[in-house]
Each structure stands twice: as C-alpha cells, then as structure tokens.
Ligand SMILES: NC(=O)c1ccc[n+]([C@@H]2O[C@H](COP(=O)([O-])OP(=O)(O)OC[C@H]3O[C@@H](n4cnc5c(N)ncnc54)[C@H](O)[C@@H]3O)[C@@H](O)[C@H]2O)c1
C-alpha cells in the first residue's frame with residue numbers, strides 16, 4: 001500500500017514510517033515541521049512540507065501520489081500547554097483535522113488510522129477499557145475525543161473506515177530514531193537529560209496525589225510496540241471498518257518509580273525536587289489492553305526498562321537530538 005503519514009516527521013510518526021517501509025509499504029510523509037524534523041523522516045519515504053489545515057495541498061499531494069490509506073499523527077500534544085492555550089489546540093487538533101479529513105475523502109482516501117490518547121478518559125483508579133467513561137480533564141484530551149466522534153460520524157455518513165488508537169505514554173527509541181520534542185515536556189527524556197548533564201535536576205509535579213507514593217501513575221508503552229499496533233490495524237481495516245483500541249501495557253508506574261528505573265539504567269544519581277501539581281494532569285491512566293489482544297493478537301513485547309534503556313542509548317548517541 002501507499003500510505004500518507006501526516007505528522008511523519010515527529011517522534012511516533014517517523015518510527016511508524018520506519019516500520020511501514022520495512023514491511024514493504026510506500027510512504028508519503030506530510031508534515032509542516034512545526035515540531036518535527038526533516039532528518040527524522042526515513043530516506044525511503046517521500047516528504048511533502050505541508051499543513052493539514054491546507055486542504056488544497058493535501059488533495060494536490062494525493063493527486064501526485066495516490067494513497068490507499070492515511071495515518072494522522074499531526075497535532076499539538078501537551079496536556080499542560082493545552083490548558084493555557086486552548087484555542088491553539090482546538091484549531092490545530094480539531095479544525096485543521098476536519099479540513100484534513102475532508103481533503104482525504106476528496107482525494108480518494110477512505111481509510112484512516114488516528115492517533116488518539118488515554119487523555120480522552122476520565123481518570124480512574126482501575127485499568128481503563130475502551131468502554132470506560134470518556135471525560136478528559138484537559139483541553140488536549142477533549143480535542144482527541146472530539147475527533148474520535150467526528151470519525152464516527154464520517155463512518156456513518158461517508159463510509160470512512162478508521163482506527164482510533166488510544167495511546168498511553170509512549171517512550172523509547174529504535175536504533176536510529178528517538179524522542180526529540182522541543183521544548184521537552186515528557187518525563188522520561190527530561191529525567192535522562194539530567195543524567196546527560198543537560199539539566200541540573202528533574203522536578204516531580206505533585207507529591208500529594210492519592211497514589212501509593214503520592215505521584216501520578218502512567219502506563220508507559222515502547223514506541224516500537226505502539227508502532228506495531230499501527231501496522232496491525234492498517235491490515236485489519238479491510239475486515240473491521242471501525243476500531244477503537246487502547247495501546248498500553250496494563251501496568252502503571254508512579255513518577256518516582258520511573259525515576260528509580262532511570263537511575264538504575266544510567267547509573268547516575270539523577271537529583272529530583274518536589275514541586276506543585278501541573279494543571280490538567282490526570283492522577284492515573286493505565287490501560288486494559290485486552291481488546292486489541294483479543295481481536296488482533298497484539299501484545300507489548302517491551303518493559304519499562306527496555307523503554308528507558310533504548311531512550312538512553314538514543315540520547316547518548318544524539319545528545320542534542322536531530323539536526324535542525
Ligand atoms: N507522545 C505520546 O506519548 C503520545 C501519547 C498519546 C497520543 N499521542 C499522539 O500521537 C501523535 C504523535 O505524537 P508525537 O509524540 O510523535 O508528537 P510530535 O510533536 O513529535 O509529532 C507531531 C508531528 O506533527 C506535525 N504537525 C503538527 N501540526 C501539524 C499541522 N498542522 N500540519 C502538519 N504537520 C503538523 C509536527 O511537525 C510533528 O512532526 C499526536 O497526535 C499525539 O497527540 C502521543
């Protein structure tokens with residue numbers, strides 16, 4: 001298949017592109033590079049510098065390289081920032097996505113894999129299943145829940161086939177690609193930047209949550225396991241026109257536990273300071289990954305140690321990330 005990958009110059013999209021090419025697919029990466037890097041795009045992929053909010057450019061791209069499916073990673077991704085800049089998030093993640101979806105259908109693409117998130121759920125003290133209540137506690141999660149509903153209506157009214165993958169917290173790297181967000185807001189790379197000598201300490205956002213050690217709990221999923229889920233749903237779209245799956249491991253770690261794993265893997269003491277809560281942070285998000293296992297046979301193959309070890313290898317090899 002030839003696949004249009006919007007946001008394919010970013011962290012997860014570039015690694016999914018790497019796996020798609022390895023599996024023998026053709027890929028057209030479509031990215032405005034607002035947060036991605038040209039150097040992250042695998043050599044075997046076509047690259048188009050474009051915005052998902054520019055429908056004409058999307059249609060033009062599809063005329064030049066007709067595609068059988070699209071994957072949609074292009075979005076702003078920070079829950080904390082979304083609480084400060086709601087319009088920025090609604091515009092890019094919802095309004096521009098509507099333009100993008102309309103252009104895909106006009107350009108003959110009726111299969112979409114969408115990057116949704118665990119942040120669509122109301123935080124809960126037990127593992128979340130796909131039928132757990134939707135109830136985002138931040139604007140970012142609301143934008144993703146809104147797009148999921150739009151996809152549902154486009155299936156009913158236009159026959160769009162789609163998979164919405166609700167990722168839990170992605171981490172880790174391949175041998176050649178890793179996480180490089182600027183500014184970096186994510187826990188694991190921020191901790192590893194301390195071990196690398198690029199930050200004096202890591203701040204723990206909130207130590208008074210009702211959890212086993214007072215810090216937030218997340219389900220960390222290796223980016224390669226996450227990427228494999230994309231290839232599986234892409235194949236399955238022929239038989240299953242609508243799929244909504246959690247992609248996580250089923251195991252939650254507190255911020256302090258992640259910090260300990262990072263100290264063990266790097267052998268660095270990694271100083272930490274306790275700070276206030278970050279607005280919009282859910283107390284706990286842990287997946288039940290049972291549905292995607294049952295339907296498609298997907299299971300995670302990597303542990304939190306593998307995530308941290310691969311991220312650490314990548315950061316040591318690329319201490320300043322991708323070249324601009
Ligand atoms: N990183 C995680 O842990 C995580 C968890 C859940 C969901 N997600 C979702 O996965 C997707 C990818 O996340 P990531 O961590 O790779 O983020 P990222 O910022 O590394 O990648 C996003 C890419 O989209 C591009 N982009 C953004 N707006 C665009 C626009 N209007 N037009 C064209 N390109 C645009 C950026 O340049 C970037 O290359 C996002 O949709 C995010 O919401 C990520």
Ligand SMILES: O=c1ccn([C@@H]2O[C@H](COP(=O)(O)OP(=O)(O)O[C@H]3O[C@H](CO)[C@@H](O)[C@H](O)[C@H]3O)[C@@H](O)[C@H]2O)c(=O)[nH]1
Pocket residue numbers: 077078079080116117118119167168169170185186187188190202203204205206216217218255278281285
């Ligand atoms: O310097 C830091 C950074 C983070 N945290 C905490 O670490 C946890 C994880 O935070 P982070 O790595 O920023 O990820 P999330 O805010 O959980 O969000 C990620 O995971 C979500 C799915 O769970 C996705 O939807 C988002 O796109 C993605 O950014 C949270 O409790 C944070 O408060 C700290 O204590 N200190």
